[in-house]
Amino acid sequence: MKKHAIIPIFIPHLGCPHSCIFCDQRTITAHTAPVSEDEVTETIETWLSTLEHVETREIAFYGGSFTAIPMELQNRYLRIAGRYKESGRIHKIHLSTRPDAIDPHILENLREHSVDTIELGVQSFDDRVLALSRRGHDSADVYRSARMIQEYGFELGIQLMIGLPGDSPEACIRSARETVLLRPQIARLYPVIVIENTGLYHLWQNGGYRPLTQQEAVMWTKEMYKILDAAGINIIRVGLKSSDLIRSGGSIAGTTFHPAFRQLVEGEIAKERIEEQLAALGFVPCSSRNPKREVLCMANARGLSNLVGNGGRNRQYFLDKYPGIVLSYRVCNELHDGEYIARIKGDKQ
Ligand code: SF4
Secondary structure, three states: OOOEEEEEEEOOOOOOOOOOOOOOHHHHHOOOOOOOHHHHHHHHHHHHOOOOOOOEEEEEEEOOOHHHOOHHHHHHHHHHHHHHHHOOOOOEEEEEEOHHHOOHHHHHHHHHOOOOEEEEEEEOOOHHHHHHOOOOOOHHHHHHHHHHHHHOOOEEEEEEEEOOOOOOHHHHHHHHHHHHHHOOOEEEEEEOOEEOOOHHHHHHHOOOOOOOOHHHHHHHHHHHHHHHHHOOOEEEEEOOOHHHHHHOOOOEEOOOOOOOHHHHHHHHHHHHHHHHHHHHOOOOOOOOOOOOOEEEEEEOOOOHHHHHOHHHHHHHHHHHHOOOOEEEEEEOOOOOOOOOEEEEOOOOO
């Protein structure tokens, strides 16, 4: 049985006075008018009809800066969600917003409406990256709002982007480390996707920005993922979903999008872990002197596809890089998520 489901309600660009360089929220959400209360109810009912057997269900207001819209409108949406929560048909209320759209008055109102989780679109902890991305807030806003959200007893979520103008592997790693220090419950990692006709697209066309290659995006994200995961933060999303882009009409440019981006990242981590263990077992990359042995690579059922890699890319990598050794892939459900083991066949653990 599926344990947890999120019912997403997209609230487009409403009330947002900003123009982040990467954002075309109206396009992403494919709406131009405010979402009506009837639409919200209809969306919730449609989702609920498919989620009967899910243990916990959560309504999530995404897509804009929820707490920057007029409070009266926030409350209309929140009252609907609140009624579902009171009736027990949903269990949590979740929203996303900007770090500078949080203050005590806003948080008190959200508490009155039984909101559980507030996600901050932090994007980066590097003030230069934030300024070049025209976010309109700095890292001080992030620390201030995150602390306040936690003091009020909400669950905290942090969203980070990878590959914004001025970004670097070092800045990304620092953002991941600062995130760990804030101790959020959840995080999302989004490599930048260039959407046509945004400021970022024009900057790129004018030579002022270079999008990451897909491989760079995977490698930078991988390092952040490892830091967050090691700290026990639940990484609920890595990369945009295809359905997010369908809503945008698919007008994306650049190459960072991949429908299984999370698997690319987790597959790289699996490859790295296996390669470390092969080295510890005495195997040397690209050497014809490796002993002709069979090596078992193991993960639990959820991790097996990461081990093999998207489209079998890890399997091919090891075939090419370790000629002579035979790797076979097995499920071992005693292993935890993210645990990948390499062992010479026949050897005891
Ligand atoms: S604050 Fe959010 S909705 Fe507004 S422009 Fe920036 S990314 Fe888009």
